[in-house]
Amino acid sequence: MSIPNPPVLDAIYNRRSIREFTDMPITPDTVAEIIKAGGWAPSGLNNQPWRFVIVRDKNVREDLAKFTKYSQIINESQICIAVYLDKRVMYNDVKDHQAAGACIQNMLLATEALGLGAVWLGQILINKDQVNQLFGLDSNYDLMAVLALGHPKHRKQKSQRKEINELILNEF
Amino acid sequence: MSIPNPPVLDAIYNRRSIREFTDMPITPDTVAEIIKAGGWAPSGLNNQPWRFVIVRDKNVREDLAKFTKYSQIINESQICIAVYLDKRVMYNDVKDHQAAGACIQNMLLATEALGLGAVWLGQILINKDQVNQLFGLDSNYDLMAVLALGHPKHRKQKSQRKEINELILNEF
Numbered sequence: 575m576s577i578p579n580p581p582v583l584d585a586i587y588n589r590r591s592i593r594e595f596t597d598m599p600i601t602p603d604t605v606a607e608i609i610k611a612g613g614w615a616p617s618g619l620n621n622q623p624w625r626f627v628i629v630r631d632k633n634v635r636e637d638l639a640k641f642t643k644y645s646q647i648i649n650e651s652q653i654c655i656a657v658y659l660d661k662r663v664m665y666n667d668v669k670d671h672q673a674a675g676a677c678i679q680n681m682l683l684a685t686e687a688l689g690l691g692a693v694w695l696g697q698i699l700i701n702k703d704q705v706n707q708l709f710g711l712d713s714n715y716d717l718m719a720v721l722a723l724g725h726p727k728h729r730k731q732k733s734q735r736k737e738i739n740e741l742i743l744n745e746f
Numbered sequence: 747m748s749i750p751n752p753p754v755l756d757a758i759y760n761r762r763s764i765r766e767f768t769d770m771p772i773t774p775d776t777v778a779e780i781i782k783a784g785g786w787a788p789s790g791l792n793n794q795p796w797r798f799v800i801v802r803d804k805n806v807r808e809d810l811a812k813f814t815k816y817s818q819i820i821n822e823s824q825i826c827i828a829v830y831l832d833k834r835v836m837y838n839d840v841k842d843h844q845a846a847g848a849c850i851q852n853m854l855l856a857t858e859a860l861g862l863g864a865v866w867l868g869q870i871l872i873n874k875d876q877v878n879q880l881f882g883l884d885s886n887y888d889l890m891a892v893l894a895l896g897h898p899k900h901r902k903q904k905s906q907r908k909e910i911n912e913l914i915l916n917e918f
Contacts, residue, residue, distance in 0.1 A: 582757040675847025
């Protein structure tokens with residue numbers, strides 16, 4: 575199957591958070607590609623602290639959905655990927671959290687490359703201990719985010735960003 | 747000028763940390779594009795906590811280089827971009843550090859898109875207070891990383907990653 579795989583700058587600028595999905599399924603190969611892309615993020619000392627839980631099963635997704643106010647998004651999605659850090663591999667909280675962010679951004683861009691949509695869910699972290707329990711994970715694993723994925727129902731999402739001159743503090 | 751801007755998955759898989767640069771300069775438009783790409787990262791509540799300091803001046807780069815054991819990379823680079831978080835805009839340490847990582851990854855991918863090379867320098871954070879002083883920034887700004895950029899001297903860098911089956915904790 576041919577995939578859009580647009581030029582990288584286009585993907586960066588055109589990617590939007592997708593919260594409404596069709597009922598078209600996502601293939602295992604597609605999920606593998608998204609996780610592979612996440613794994614190619616840079617990390618300090620190349621420690622690759624990221625780990626993943628894949629949730630395709632509808633009942634488990636319904637249980638997961640109870641831990642966030644964005645339950646409808648999880649229930650409508652075709653698949654969720656929970657992104658974890660393995661605390662035993664971490665070496666610096668700030669840098670490992672940054673690495674998780676780089677990994678998630680690669681996954682979102684890969685999702686865009688594959689013609690799918692996704693949203694980065696962070697509010698669920700308030701119930702991260704219950705999420706670990708649902709997945710049978712001990713406290714060595716620290717939940718970073720849940721991505722909800724599917725085929726976008728539409729692409730009318732708008733977003734906006736500050737002008738770059740608002741972001742530059744100083745120039746030498 | 748035409749730029750490579752390769753398909754996003756290719757950029758994700760082919761990007762390498764570049765630590766040796768030619769003396770070919772980087773145009774202001776190129777720097778602006780890289781910062782724009784960083785600014786299009788996702789952030790919690792779209793708070794866009796990232797801020798930037800651009801260091802083109804050779805003397806300031808030499809001063810900056812003194813704060814890391816990777817001084818040669820900074821001195822050989824054509825330009826450095828310091829990535830900051832504005833603490834007054836932050837709302838959650840973990841999520842804002844993740845946002846910084848997503849922003850930096852966008853910048854690294856944009857650098858690849860533009861045919862340039864970059865390396866993400868984190869070790870310099872041990873001297874982040876001195877870096878703030880050099881840039882005339884108060885403690886509202888928290889240094890996240892310094893990116894050193896230039897035209898790659900070569901592209902023979904190798905890297906490796908874990909297999910994805912080593913990264914998947916569970917599947918439902």
